[in-house]
Amino acid sequence: xxAARASAAARLADMGLPGRRDEYWRWTNPAPLLAxxxxxAEAFRxxxxxxxxxxxxxxxxxxxxxxxxxxDDPKLAGVEVxxxxxxxxxxxxxYGSLEASGQSPVRRPFAALNTARASDGVMLRxxxxxxxxLHISYRQSSNTSEAILHHCVMxxxxxxxxxxxxxxxxxxxxxxxxxEVGAGARFHHIRPQGRSYGHRLVSAIFARVGAGALFKSxxxxxxxxxxxxxxxxxxxxxxxVAHIAGAALGDGADGEFHHDDTVFVTHGAEGGESRxxxxxxxxxxxTGIFQGKILVRPGAQKTDGYQISQAxxxxxxxxxxxxxxxxxYADDVKCSHGSTTGAxxxxxxxxxxxxxxxxEEAVALLVLSFLADAIDEIDDAAIAAEILARLQEWLARHRx
Amino acid sequence: xxxxxxxxxxxxxxxxxxxxxVNLSVGAGQVHAIMxxxxxxxxxxxxxxxxxxxxxxxxxxxTLLGQDLLALDPEERAAAGLFLAFQYPVxxxxxxxxxxxxxxxxxxxxxxxxxxxxxxxxLKLVREKAKTLKIDAEMLKRPVNVGFSGGEKKRNEILQMxxxxxxxxxxxxxxxxxxxxxxxxxxxxxxxxxxxxxxxLVITHYQRLLDHIAPDVVHIMADGRIIRxxxxxxxxxxxxxxxxxxxxxVL
Ligand SMILES: Nc1ncnc2c1ncn2[C@@H]1O[C@H](COP(=O)(O)OP(=O)(O)O)[C@@H](O)[C@H]1O
Ligand SMILES: [Mg+2]
Numbered sequence: 001x002x003a004a005r006a007s008a009a010a011r012l013a014d015m016g017l018p019g020r021r022d023e024y025w026r027w028t029n030p031a032p033l034l035a036x037x038x039x040x041a042e043a044f045r046x047x048x049x050x051x052x053x054x055x056x057x058x059x060x061x062x063x064x065x066x067x068x069x070x071x072d073d074p075k076l077a078g079v080e081v082x083x084x085x086x087x088x089x090x091x092x093x094x095y096g097s098l099e100a101s102g103q104s105p106v107r108r109p110f111a112a113l114n115t116a117r118a119s120d121g122v123m124l125r126x127x128x129x130x131x132x133x134l135h136i137s138y139r140q141s142s143n144t145s146e147a148i149l150h151h152c153v154m155x156x157x158x159x160x161x162x163x164x165x166x167x168x169x170x171x172x173x174x175x176x177x178x179x180e181v182g183a184g185a186r187f188h189h190i191r192p193q194g195r196s197y198g199h200r201l202v203s204a205i206f207a208r209v210g211a212g213a214l215f216k217s218x219x220x221x222x223x224x225x226x227x228x229x230x231x232x233x234x235x236x237x238x239x240x241v242a243h244i245a246g247a248a249l250g251d252g253a254d255g256e257f258h259h260d261d262t263v264f265v266t267h268g269a270e271g272g273e274s275r276x277x278x279x280x281x282x283x284x285x286x287t288g289i290f291q292g293k294i295l296v297r298p299g300a301q302k303t304d305g306y307q308i309s310q311a312x313x314x315x316x317x318x319x320x321x322x323x324x325x326x327x328x329y330a331d332d333v334k335c336s337h338g339s340t341t342g343a344x345x346x347x348x349x350x351x352x353x354x355x356x357x358x359x360e361e362a363v364a365l366l367v368l369s370f371l372a373d374a375i376d377e378i379d380d381a382a383i384a385a386e387i388l389a390r391l392q393e394w395l396a397r398h399r400x
Numbered sequence: 401x402x403x404x405x406x407x408x409x410x411x412x413x414x415x416x417x418x419x420x421x422v423n424l425s426v427g428a429g430q431v432h433a434i435m436x437x438x439x440x441x442x443x444x445x446x447x448x449x450x451x452x453x454x455x456x457x458x459x460x461x462x463t464l465l466g467q468d469l470l471a472l473d474p475e476e477r478a479a480a481g482l483f484l485a486f487q488y489p490v491x492x493x494x495x496x497x498x499x500x501x502x503x504x505x506x507x508x509x510x511x512x513x514x515x516x517x518x519x520x521x522x523l524k525l526v527r528e529k530a531k532t533l534k535i536d537a538e539m540l541k542r543p544v545n546v547g548f549s550g551g552e553k554k555r556n557e558i559l560q561m562x563x564x565x566x567x568x569x570x571x572x573x574x575x576x577x578x579x580x581x582x583x584x585x586x587x588x589x590x591x592x593x594x595x596x597x598x599x600x601l602v603i604t605h606y607q608r609l610l611d612h613i614a615p616d617v618v619h620i621m622a623d624g625r626i627i628r629x630x631x632x633x634x635x636x637x638x639x640x641x642x643x644x645x646x647x648x649x650v651l
Binding site: 346347348350351352353354355356357358359361362365366368369370371372373375376 | 450451452453473474475477478479483484486489490492493494495500503504505507508511543560564
């Protein structure tokens with residue numbers, strides 16, 4: 001583990017911290033993520049935490065520190081659970097390995113920094129079908145807390161796990177998740193990020209998806225002053241499926257909202273299917289960024305790659321910047337991407353109102369309609385229903 | 401029921417005048433038909449009555465059951481009992497037909513100070529109405545009008561009408577693009593809703609729909625005006641001779 005941290009520190013020293021001149025940091029200013037003093041962010045009080053009624057094993061981190069008293073007994077059939085500090089041998093070898101290989105072709109300084117300095121995290125080895133979802137629940141109690149958390153998930157061949165990751169980790173957080181999905185394994189990740197208005201977050205998912213395996217990750221972002229969610233997903237075995245989706249909602253009336261999804265999907269094997277579905281709902285001067293790439297390596301024939309990024313602007317003051325990229329070195333592939341920016345469809349709005357649905361409610365329905373493709377990426381109906389309920393709650397708070 | 405007096409309408413952003421003094425009075429329980437060439441302003445009339453943006457009423461009035469329609473928002477007009485079956489029903493991906501209908505029904509009930517319909521009662525109500533229109537459970541589950549055939553969309557409009565139980569129903573070319581069987585389903589749906597307290601304004605190009613939905617009065621619209629009104633025989637005359645003779649008469 002010490003070796004992994006040391007080599008990450010060396011990587012970081014080598015590549016340096018990100019600046020506005022970096023190609024993938026042109027639209028998002030990394031300075032607040034690097035500032036010595038943590039910018040203040042008030043914690044968001046939630047009446048009923050999401051997924052309250054769902055059977056699960058919950059591990060709580062408060063301001064970036066594992067909170068045993070608030071957590072469930074970390075015992076789950078089919079899963080070996082350990083803390084970063086007590087990392088078992090497999091984890092010591094795995095920790096930082098996907099982050100290291102994910103540094104090329106684009107450098108990810110925050111992730112290297114995370115590997116070097118992470119203070120806590122969960123190490124999960126999934127040996128079978130997990131009996132219940134594992135839930136990493138973040139809580140923020142201090143307005144100036146900082147968290148650097150690093151989680152590792154190793155799914156052995158044929159194993160299955162649903163990982164829930166919820167809440168605001170700290171006023172400022174740097175989160176890394178490394179996931180190895182073995183042959184025929186299935187991994188579902190659902191991540192409603194915390195709703196504090198002021199938090200600043202940089203996160204990175206590094207995943208390797210093996211033959212016939214499934215990787216699906218869905219993120220819901222509501223509020224947050226600065227969010228940079230990166231995902232580096234590599235298909236390494238034939239006929240694997242990798243889907244990554246995000247729904248982000250921001251209202252500048254609550255304070256600044258800047259949300260950035262930066263995704264890199266690599267097809268390194270045959271017959272892979274990848275989907276990137278990213279939707280942003282922006283109001284009152286909110287800003288959305290999407291940088292998404294599909295790289296098809298030589299020999300990755302029969303690849304089916306898809307990417308869509310869309311913004312719905314609820315007024316004229318918002319901004320959406322998108323940079324879709326395809327880089328293809330195989331000839332027998334199907335890849336497409338699209339990006340759109342639009343307002344509420346007036347015809348649809350009139351249709352709903354003509355049926356008696358008041359304007360505000362009709363707008364909310366059309367926002368849900370806009371987000372539907374992203375929410376459809378959640379396979380579990382009960383989880384999708386909870387996400388939908390949160391969306392409706394947000395929309396009800398942000399009317400007029 | 402519906403009283404339209406000297407209605408003048410222009411496009412909001414252009415100087416184009418579309419309706420040039422429409423007068424129309426539909427009594428309770430009556431069925432009126434409006435026929436007329438393309439571009440004569442029939443759809444515009446239906447949009448202006450239901451409150452679509454983009455039009456400006458420069459003169460005249462329209463009331464429903466004595467209430468000034470033009471002063472109301474579209475949703476208020478719906479709650480007051482107005483319904484427009486769209487010429488081109490709108491697709492709304494990601495919003496289930498049932499969710500949409502229930503939201504609409506309960507919103508109207510709420511606006512009228514009536515209690516909301518429970519999920520169970522609503523399901524029963526919709527299933528029963530859907531049966532007559534041969535709309536199956538699968539269609540009810542799908543997103544609003546998404547992947548529906550032309551005929552399915554029109555039947556879905558009539559289903560909404562049946563569930564919302566409006567007082568004044570405007571059907572804008574609901575028969576267009578329907579085969580004979582689908583048209584019969586639509587006509588049966590409309591006829592089953594005919595009631596002494598409910599009126600219909602049926603916009604159509606074809607006599608054949610009026611064979612099934614017998615109108616009390618037929619109006620011919622041309623260039624933003626109603627140029628002739630008469631009994632059902634007027635529709636037969638149009639069917640036989642086209643609009644040329646009628647237009648020539650007024651010019
Ligand atoms: N929103 C609009 N923008 C531009 N022209 C319009 C608009 N609405 C209606 N019109 C014009 O007004 C006239 C009447 O149209 P419409 O009411 O659709 O006629 P109909 O339904 O009788 O075929 C046509 O010339 C049409 O092009
Ligand atoms: Mg028309």
